[in-house]
Amino acid sequence: MLDVRRLRLLVELSRRGTLAAVAEALSYSPSSVSQQLSLLEREAGTPLLVQVGRRVQLTPQAELLVVHARAVLDRLEEAEADVARSLTDIGGTVRIAVFQSAAHAVMPRALTLLAAAHPALRVEVTEREPEAGLFDVAARDFDLVIAEQYPGRTRPLHPELDRVALAADEIRLALPPGDGVSDDVMDASASLSSAASRPWVMEPVGTAAREWAEQLCREAGFEPDVRFETADLMAHIRLIRSGNAVGLLPDLVWAGERPSVMLAPLPTTPHREVFSSARRASVTRPAVVAVRDALARAAAPSPPTHLSVGDD
Secondary structure, eight states, X not given: OOOHHHHHHHHHHHHXXXXXXXXXXHTOOHHHHHHHHHHHHHHHTSOOEEEETTEEEXXXXXXXXXXXXXXXXXXXXXHHHHHHHTSSXXXXXXXXXXXXXXXXXXXXXXXXXXXXXXXXXXXXXXXXXXXXXXXXXXXXXXXEEEEEEOTTOOOXXXXXXXXXXXXXXXXXXXEOTTOOOOGGGXXXXXXXXXXXXSEEEEOOTTSHHXXXXXXXXXXTTOOOEEEEEOSOHHHHHHHHHTTSOBEEEEGGGGTTSOOSSEEEOOTTOOEEEEEEEEBGGGTTXXXXXXXXXXXXXXXXXXXXXXXXXXXX
């Protein structure tokens, strides 16, 4: 009989690539992971790993076993969901990975709603970049991820995950308040060009937000002078508000409150999509359903009173 815990180690190795990465993810030692996989080889009656340089590689038999192991793990998760649905109270723990502005704007209200409706439910929230969060949910490190996708960009697809839209989040040009820009900047076609010569704040190189922002500026005919680089959108707001930069900010960052910077529209009125993803095997679990319901209510549109160019 094949041991389910050892099968999971094999699945994790196929996903993460190295014994060290599996050990770190599951809080084991690399030697313990290696020993458990050796025992799985004995149970399977065939070699599952071959040494290739300093790394190990799965044999064809191991790849076949991984397919079945994933199905077994999914069925076990579905069984847990069925048992949970038979109970009258919703409890347990839901682990959520969430990107920064959603953590700021959506999670507080969602947690308040959940605490009132399901006091026995424990929710653990960790800030993660969307791509990492999607991977971690697929790997069973989290139960749910809140992620975002910028126009014209796609995230890596994980067939074992579903996708539920939460919000269409408009992105606007953000300018220092009262800096004397003219009202014609409210024309979307002129908004970007008006900021071409200014210092910019953007997210780090390699992120979807940075790639999208740079492309937007290039389509407007200029290369942005990026002097400040940070993933912290609260830092973006402070740099813009203090007059040190301009930038691109999604509406969600204001959490329904009045913005503290000038906001101008962008060409084509771009929106990023905010969505949640869970493993398909767990989507009927009552705790996951309850969290998603609270997230949907918390993310319901409530546009802020925009401080726009030309306002007093």
